[in-house]
Amino acid sequence: MSVDAHPPVESHDLTPHLTDGASSPADLEVLREISQRVLWLSSAIINVANRGRENTSGVKVGGHQASSASMIDIMVSLWFSELTQHDRVSVKPHASPALHAINHLLGDLDPKYLTTLRAKGGLQSYPSRRKDPDTVDFSTGSVGIGPTAALWAAMSHRYVKSRFPEAPKAGRFISLLGDAELDEGAIWEAVADPAVACLGELLWIVDLNRQSLDRVVPDIQTQRLQGMFEAAGWQVITLKWGSTISRLFDLPGGDELRTRLEEMPNEEYQRMLRVAPDEIAARIVGETGSQALRDLLSGIDPATLAVAVRDLGGHDIGLLLDAYRTVDPGRPTVIFAYTVKGRGLPTEGHPNNHSALISEAQMLELAAASGVDPEDPWAPLPADSAAAALCRARGQELTRDAVTPTPKISVPSAMTRAHRAPISTQAALGRFLADLTREAPEVAGRVVTCSPDVASSTNLGGWINKTGVWSVNDRRDWFADDAERVLKWAEGTHGQHIELGIAEVNLVCLLGELGATWSRWGERLIPIATLYDPFIPRALEPWSYGIYSGGQSIIIGTPSGVTLAPEGGAHQSIYTPSIGLEQPECIAWEPAFAQDLEWTMLAAMEQVGVEGGTSSYFRLTTRPLPQELANLPEDPTLLERRRRHAVAGGYRLTHHDPATEQVTLVGVGAIMPEVIRAAELLGEQGITAGVVCLTSPDLVFRSFNRRGSVGTRSEGDDIVDVLFPEQHRAPIVTVMDGHPHTLSYLAGVRGDRIRCLGVSEFGQSSSLEDAYALHGIDTAAVVDAALGLLGR
Template sequence: MTKPKTPARTEEAERLETLAAIEKKLLWLASWTIHHANHLRPARDRLKVGGHQASCASVATIMTALFFEIMRPGDRIAVKPHASPIYHAAMYLLGRQTRERLERFRSLGGAQSYPSRTKDATGVDFSTGSVGLGAAMSLFASLTQDYVRLHDMVPAEQPDGRMIAIVGDAELDEGNVYEAMLEGWKYDVRNVWWVIDYNRQSLDRVVPEQLFEKIESFFSAVGWRVVTVKYGKKLQRAFARAGGEALREWIDACPNDLYAALTFKGGQAWRVHLESDLGRNAAIREILESHDDAALASLMTNLGGHDMEAMLEAFRSVDTDLPHCFIAYTVKGWGLPLAGHKDNHSGLMTPEQMGVLQEAMGVPAGAEWEPHAGLDVEPARFDAFLAQIPYQRRVERHETAALPVPSVLPAGRRTASASTQEVFGRIMGELARSEEEMASRIVTTSPDVSVSTSLGGWVTRRHVFSRKEHEDVFRANQVPSPTQWRQSLKGQHLELGIAENNLFLNLASLGLSHELFGARLLPVGTLYDPFIARGLDALTYACYQDARFLLVATPSGVSLAPEGGAHQSIGTPLIGMSQPGLTSYEPAFGDEVAVIMRWAFEHMQKPDGGSAYMRLSTRAIEQPEREMDADLERRVLRGGYWLHEPQPGCALAIAVTGVVVSEAQAALGALHEDMPEAGLLVVTSAEQLHADWRARGSASYAAGLLAPLAPGAGLVTVLDGHPATLSWLGGVRGHRVWPLGVDRFGQSADVQDIYRVMRLDADAILDACARACLQR
């Protein structure tokens, strides 16, 4: 009599059976979604829609295991960009995605081409798209989770979640991945899982052999546990048979491109090669003879990443919060006729191939979108299973109250001469002394330039965040230094290595803490202005996710004179103007800095707000003796004000942004000898003026500012940056513009020489004014 199965075994077997049905359904829905978008939906522009059927297929098992079994409510996940359709299919089964949005995949109002936190309505945790950034984002999210936990900002009963990333193996070619891993090692990050979809194919080729050995060594070197899931249970059983070791050795030695080609060709091709290489082995012949071509192909492609039991075993084996890398061997295009072909990355199944797949899946015609169509388990059991999985209990977005911001930020003692960077440092130093709740939620971060960007006072008083307490050794040994570098669990500064991608990814994770973890933070990041360009991809990524932070870029422009052209920024004002989700300001005077910072701390907490960017300078200039009243504050924030009002009907004015206001003032002083009616406009935010002008035209604030000028008046614009930043002002009311600025690389010099060479000095401004007058 057959011994009955134990209840536990029966429950696990049913669980695996249901998961297999989900896996099959996800593969079908992802494939159909892409097919429908490319072959069935009308195409007005006749462009290929795309959608990466092969890339979805390779992660079908991984996605099923994570979303429908392994993930807990507190876990967050970044799904590799090319797996977007299968992610949307999973959300569809879970009731978080609609059929209508699937039908409109990659079209207006439909599911996005790559998972988007802001454009998709499915609760995406981390946007992906630019490869490598999603993985690194999960690491910095773990660091943020550690930060809010160790600062007692979340309830003690709120469990730590695992920050998970499903990563295509080609994403590991991106250098930012390794920069992030090194930073994670420095901060001893925990609860990070990266699942590598190791299909050994990139967009254009099959990757070199033994890449996994390098991957493993990289991860091990920075303290990660590496779990390799290479073979499925069928192959493991075959290896346990007589002759199995020879079969394992043959597969291990098989070049990646040959393995992919044989996978595409199928069982007969496998048989020919195995018989040629191992046919003399009687045990191998027995294995071959016991499998028909279809069964042999299934056996030889039974890799760990496509074996549910093997993947669950790997995930369940984790018994520590140390970061883990799972190298899951997969076949690109698994389960599809595209499997293994080197050109399958952007390949699409033909209608004929799709028909064969539909028949194999058991999906009736007309029922392609039905969740229960073609199921291998009872629909009631299927629905009951989906209802009880832990993922269904997650909080997609925490609701977090805004923090009150003081009506005036403390700026310390006012001096007759100061730089905007210096005033920023004073404000941060005074906030460090503050007992305001807002000050306890500020967290600063910088890529090894904290002191040179004037964060020294803040760091001295608020300390560096670290799991390990560490006193400033120089201070303990009575070595004089204005900055203390004490490390503690309660520190409020995250010091990074010189990697701007890491800075922006860190700001992204800190700036989403209120939604991800329910703890409101006010992140402030500093860096040298020219190096925004080095991390621009990650900055765009942060803004695309609607992360909230204040970016302080300083020093800027050729005003950094002796540092030379490599450190002198040119186009960053245009980056600030053009970057969605990031409002840019370039204050000329110190009192403007305080106003803008206060606005930024409020703006980053508003539902319809965003991040802010201040471009500052180290050059000290004379400060005006004035009170920042409500009207002036309003004008500073709206984008500009008249420092010297023009007389009505004036034929000439100067518009200036930032530190070159001193040169503009000197030029205006000389100009007033002959044209006392000329005015000087300080533009604090070209972006704010430009956006308002585009929206309201002749009723805009910029139009009102320029109204006193005569029609056709000359307008000389000047800033330490690209002249296009301000030259558009001529279009507001039809004034003739003479733009001055920086449009070529700088060089080492003192300020006077570099301004003369770049035509930013008072003489150059006067020359432009003269030409403007002559051309009237």
């Protein structure tokens, strides 16, 4: 709609002004110059990746020019003015090119990498702490997990400093996240944790560009999101309008202008950014605009108005710097910074700009606007310029001291307890941790346990009574004088158990960051988490991402399988054994006996919190097993041989000559009594049955898969040949309380015929015997499978 003609009015001065305490105009000009260069570099990094390299596969390279552009002013205000070397920042996944551009200007990224985005050995698609060549504090890319990683890192550092006061200091833990990430449940599980409200070192900045991958978000409901943060105890700061347009709001008609812009639907606002400058006033006035509003807008040059309507808080560097100075250090803070997606690019505000690549002609225009020669896209800023001087100074200021690792800690290979009475592996875990404090106190001092409100039901009670519960602040124990209380719950800054709410995602995210303290601050921890095994899949993705990011830890799923028969189908786990086998940089364990649990736990702990280490996943149960079934050798040499086999993945329980073996029974975990009994019954029928107990189907598979490979072999690599001698073939029956395909690879070890018994259907509440019979993993089923393979 056209604007009615009116007498000309006085034009308005829209020169940006500074609020009290902000940087000088000269400083801001330097920061804006750097911001423009970062816009160019991030866009060029993506452009070269897509147009500057040969692509014979036809698979798009991709990148996110618009998503980087919306975050650039925020990032420049931080890296070139606000951060210290002690701060750690999580950067939203799609702003990785902006991060690399900034690191390049700071001297932290060699120019040779600027052409390698998404190429082998080059810059990763999303920030990667371990795979990128420059400084990346947190791996992001799993939406919603990256922002919370900084939160759990803050808590982990608090824990480290409370236990080891000499540990290096840390600054703020900052998360830069896109508004669409606030749809993720992981965000709100973390924000709602009661301990988080005490973490004043947390600062989140939300890039509120009101666009997602596919569309302009119709109703971002910012007030509701702000209220949710406030209810959780966070300070909330909103930067909606920049200082330039704010000056217009103070003029006659300005209140109506502000109201109109703020009540305008997101889609209408974004559409307004796409029209010619001389159409903007008419779109603002609409059909109901007052004369005062018309007068105000008619006095503004269209080009100037086009700049003004884009003047949002997230692009006003002076306003951002002011906001940082108002942060309350006593509680976490979130800044909602309104931005334009694609800010400064021809695609800004377009609903489909998420993965859009600006044209070659548009790249030339951007180069001209940035003062860059497109033939020399990576040329440095003029050496004598204030911008170059600031980059050099900030590069030096942000350089971090080298991390000094914890002196080597010797983890014993075994302990002294004799395991005689029937006991479950879950109960054995609790006993093991209690013994550890006595037999290996230095190791025990590095252990930190976590659980999502299941500490007592996963047998951590004894450990907690010995070490206490860690809390951000000391808390009074009102039940300290209760003589009938078995589990002591003294919370303070010196405990070694961290209890979270029933939120498995929080648990494993914290676990990953506790497992990264050795590489962040040089303090080794051995984090161990217990949760019910059926919920491992719920926590798998963030735990896997923590491992990808360098967090080494031990996760214990217990109780597991249908062995917890009275609990029924709601709490059974079926496919978790194969999850453990398939997870990179993790060893999956399922020990049957208490001695196996002790040996394998010590082996797992040896590998946590060290360069080149690995995580572990244990699957335990509450079924007590007679420990004499383990048939431990009495001779020390043979006992040590058993230990080596157990930590390599498994051992033979029968001692006959494998050449006489007619069938091999392979069992895992709690099912071993049925396997052993089946071998006895077969023996009564004149059939020699070998029994193999696997402590780690994962390690045995690795041994199988490495056979014939070229390279250095280590102890235990030949375990598959020890368990299944090539020259003594026999049919195999595998049995486990989990999905039977987990062990199906054993058919390929020697080419044997095989029957795989396991659980592949939902269960129901029952006795243990009924559960095993229902799923065909009882003794009778094992005997029947063996006889079937033998043709009887």
